[in-house]
Amino acid sequence: MNGWRRAAIAMSTICALANPSAFAAQAGAQQASDPAQTARIKALEQRIAELEKRTQPELGNQMLILELRHDRLWWAGEAGNWNLAYYMAGEIGEAIQGIVETNGDAAELQPQKLSEIMPAMLNVPLKNLMAAIGTHDKAKFAQAYDDLSAACTGCHRVAGNPMLIIGRPKTPMLDDLQYAPAAQGK
Numbered sequence: 001m002n003g004w005r006r007a008a009i010a011m012s013t014i015c016a017l018a019n020p021s022a023f024a025a026q027a028g029a030q031q032a033s034d035p036a037q038t039a040r041i042k043a044l045e046q047r048i049a050e051l052e053k054r055t056q057p058e059l060g061n062q063m064l065i066l067e068l069r070h071d072r073l074w075w076a077g078e079a080g081n082w083n084l085a086y087y088m089a090g091e092i093g094e095a096i097q098g099i100v101e102t103n104g105d106a107a108e109l110q111p112q113k114l115s116e117i118m119p120a121m122l123n124v125p126l127k128n129l130m131a132a133i134g135t136h137d138k139a140k141f142a143q144a145y146d147d148l149s150a151a152c153t154g155c156h157r158v159a160g161n162p163m164l165i166i167g168r169p170k171t172p173m174l175d176d177l178q179y180a181p182a183a184q185g186k
């Protein structure tokens with residue numbers, strides 16, 4: 001250590017010893033701003049949580065959309081409209097993805113995680129259903145459709161809602177969509 005630096009350190013030590021109250025005041029000011037900042041951060045965090053809650057879709061409403069697509073899928077398959085059936089199965093896949101992304105920690109499924117349970121229960125039956133649609137075989141489609149419905153019901157059981165039993169629809173939920181394939185060339 002050179003002489004100048006040694007001298008500078010000695011000087012600052014002397015200053016600190018000579019005026020300890022100045023040091024304490026400086027430290028105090030820093031401490032006072034910290035609780036204010038902590039409170040502000042806390043308030044912002046609370047606000048973000050509130051906004052997240054407000055924009056989070058309700059799981060029951062998301063399920064209604066899923067149910068509508070599930071219904072439409074059946075009628076498309078029944079009509080042998082394989083393009084429409086394929087489209088609806090794709091929409092179901094997207095709806096599942098959307099639910100996983102926005103409601104992955106849904107309280108209804110706790111302590112299990114919806115983000116894990118939902119794909120684990122639906123991905124395989126949905127994949128099989130897509131494959132069945134590809135065969136243009138109504139019997140295979142119906143079997144794969146029933147397997148998907150059973151998976152829906154299975155999760156409702158796990159979630160403590162065993163009264164939500166999903167099956168084949170008897171009448172279309174909405175009938176403004178044409179299920180019969182469009183005539184070729186028209």
Ligand code: HEC
Nearest residue numbers: 059060063064066067070108117118121152155156159166
């Ligand atoms: C990961 C578990 C899970 C899977 C898989 C699942 N559901 Fe649900 N479903 C729920 C839960 C939980 C509720 C209750 C939601 C609530 O209380 O708001 C529900 C509610 C429903 C409802 C009632 C909606 C209402 O409020 O009127 C319908 C209809 C429904 N599901 C259809 C389906 C269909 C169709 C499928 C399959 C394509 C499916 N669900 C797959 C967990 C699941």
